[in-house]
Amino acid sequence: MSHITLPSPEFIPIVEVVAAVILQPDGRFLLAQRPKGKVYSGYWEFPGGKVESGESLLYALERELWEELGIHVRYAQPWISRTFTYAHATVRLHFFRVVEWEGKLIPREMQAVSWQMPQEIAVSPILPANGPILQALLLPPLYAITTASEIGIESALQRIDLALQNGLRLLQIREKQMEKDKLREFAEKIIALAHLHQAKVLINSDAELARETGADGVHLTSAQLMEISCRPDPEYGLCGASCHNAEELYAAELLRLDFVVLGPIQSTLSHPGLPPLGWRKFASIIRDYPLPVYALGGLSSEDLVIAQEMGAQGIAMMRGVA
Template sequence: MSDVAAPSAASIPIVEVVAAVILRPDGQFLLTQRPSGKVYAGYWEFPGGKVEPDESLLRALERELWEELGIHVVHVQPWITRIFTYTHATVRLHFFRVVEWEGEVLPREEQGLSWQWPHQVAVAPVLPANGPILQSLLLPPVYAITHAAEIGVEAALQQIERALRSGLRLLQIREKHMPPDVLHNFAEKILELARPYQAKVLINGDLELARKIGADGVHLTSAQLMTLSSRPDPGHGLCGASCHNAEELFAAEQLGLDFAVLGPVQPTLSHPDLSPLGWRRFAALIRDYPLPVYALGGLHREDLPIAQEMGAHGIAMIRGIE
């Protein structure tokens, strides 16, 4: 979904820009402050810059990080792409996650440098185009989905509690065949388990239940997604959606959702009627996509690195919760 800061003439060309989300192992990321003499001087942003003619995105990223910070990129992952219209230009921002580099980060252009936590950005002002990116950084890399109907309620609660202790921070309650009263009780117990860990709990499909129990958001089914003309009430918090093709991804983008889940990537018991996308098709569908996307379908924790190499924010798992 495009972000618009001010009206702009349709004739203004789009400027291609690369931006680096440089991530430390502890989760901190780097922001840089635009030096005096530049447009938006004093504003904080992700390091990067314009792509030169006939220059690939990766080469532009490598060049910009060397010129600005004196580092050589070793391991980079494609992430999300957003278009933003400023008063002076319309830019297409290609964000990459840089998870490994060589050299010491230095302000080679006399710009300010600051390492920040996703949940507590302490510098201001931040360039407007980067607001959605900061929100996306709050999303954990693993999105778990319940399957109590398959293993039993008590076993599911025990499994979820172990996963929370091991670091799980985003969970979807998806129990399509559970009686309403049982589901209500099950969801409340999960919320009680999740609160001490500050984990987010979303309800699949049922906006009213999410509201009643004070869940952290809703996860729309693909069928729901295609019937909506606007995003559900912001009071529901996070809002994601299940997608299986380009049309559904576009619908999630138009509604301005927080994230999408795309699959199945591999054969899965939960969707035996759907042909798996495979990693190549998955990567093609989310190339230049503006929302974080979780890969879903026959995946386990060890698949997280390949998913992120393909451009995914992370992975969603049903049977791989632990």
């Protein structure tokens, strides 16, 4: 009897795929339905397709969008990459945010298309590999971090209130020097303010305090990240973590966290002993990374564009916001 030797998992070929998150200024994005005759026909996905031999990822993206939708990409940002195993193949999906394009969008494969809002997806079923991307689209480009211990509680409350009125939607309470009772009171005030604006608040390092105060999640320190073997219970909501190197990024990936903060990009007062990464190294270590990444460290709102060009979800700021 002959024997068939199956390839070990590390030798299973991976199909490289590009996927476009085509965005409108109001936050809408495009989903397309797989046409009849294709695997998973009827499922909804982000437009895109296989990378051909010799193509760069960006060239493949531009070709696919022209072939499928008749549009030319003017400006696209690299974003998240995810590897997913279907019954028929293992694919590595390279997602790009397409924020500028030209031409009249026409479904050239007669596929259905639909503009959707991240908060309310009205089509189904959606290809399983795209679930985390839909969650990432709910994350805003700016992640603010409080500094009440430096500037005073009342001043911090005023600044945060103003930032919320101006569109801030994600905030971390990080007050290492504040007494527990004062921290609880401060957190409750911030959370009440934020929820009036449908913004989310995470508590740094203290999952129990996050639960008790009604916060929307917890932000792990890099030390906590490297100590735990499983993600905090889902009842704690969102879970992010601070990372400074590839090892910590990998730990966050294994825990399937919602996002990470990576830095410092530049020298900072809060991390004086850490050498800055700079944009080149930042881009290098998050290339093909599967979680949304916020850049942190000596940044201002003017750095958002370059951060997203480097593949980031956005930027995290301490002294620039609150």
